[in-house]
Amino acid sequence: MTTDALYALPRFRRSGDAALTIEVGDGIDADVNARVVDLDRALTERALRGIVEIVPTYRTLLVCFDPTVLSRRAVETEVMSLWPPAPPAGQVRRRWTVPVAYGGDNGMDLDWLAQRLDTTTDDIVARHSAAEYRVYMIGFMPGLTYLGGLDPFLHVDRRPEPRLVVPPGSVSVGGQQAAISPPLPAPSGWHMLGRTPVRSYDPRREAEPFLFRAGDLVRFRPIDGAECAALERAAEAGEIIAEKDEHTV
Incomplete structure (x- = not known):
């Protein structure tokens, strides 16, 4: 480094x-x-x-x-x-694929962002889901996942007046970052592009209640409302619906 x-x-x-x-x-x-x-x-x-x-x-x-x-x-x-700490030989890195239902009630700011950037909602979704993100930290609320790697085209100032409540699992952008909200209502000044049924925090997972950890990689996969509802039911039943692969670096 x-x-x-x-x-x-x-x-x-x-x-x-x-x-x-x-x-x-x-x-x-x-x-x-x-x-x-x-x-x-x-x-x-x-x-x-x-x-x-x-x-x-x-x-x-x-x-x-x-x-x-x-x-x-x-x-x-x-x-x-x-000091300096060395990465272990044969380090295993986790890469998650997170399903997201974009726009509409799931992403109340998608249309606004497309207008702000003079493009289409399809372009916003394509750019947002094409990037590979790094989990930088978990914080503010249990399971709130801060991500780096957002396409520079999507960099936009946060809302001047934060919302007091946004839906559980909101997927948002703010400044040069992206984020995944925890599975509970929360305040946010970020722009909501979509929502994921993935539970980034679930206390029922006693061994690992937090799904993501710093250093993980994340990609988003667009889904429709029907698949989102089906995955929501699976997550409610306790399934980990984000796909994970591990590779050695």
Whole structure:
């Protein structure tokens, strides 16, 4: 990795008495996020007693720890001993195909975006579903999935007035990002292009309630209303309806 967005050394920021934020770079950048994911993996594999949770974001790693067991200085020392974290040999990457019903009640902003960009709704759908996205982080609400890789043609400012409620599973764009909303109503200032019956968060999946994780790849597959309804029923029954393939990188 040689991107200018990466820091030569990690930067440590106190986050209260029981957490430490580790900055590895700046901006929405695939190399920066890859280093976050690699550091997350390396720290997790160390299984240090006293670490409570590790949360990857776009460019930082939040390490929550029990200060009665582990000191902030010990966490910093451990990170420096791992720096720079190397991706494992034969790393397996997950690629998901997510079905989306575009437009109409499922995507209330699709027509508006086509008019704003002086194109057709078919063109918007084709561009949005042709891209391959990287999961940068999960946050704000359980299962809200932040994606990079949006076609630059679709970059558009967020809504000046956010909606207080958008439908569960909304698939949206805002700025240079795309997103998949969790399977529950939520506020959003992004533009809704469609909706997916995929449940990015389901507490019934005890081993892995969050479907996506940072570093995964995502592609969208357009579907019609009938298929969306059928897949909704399958998801309600507990099926994971997003298709997954794994490959070694």
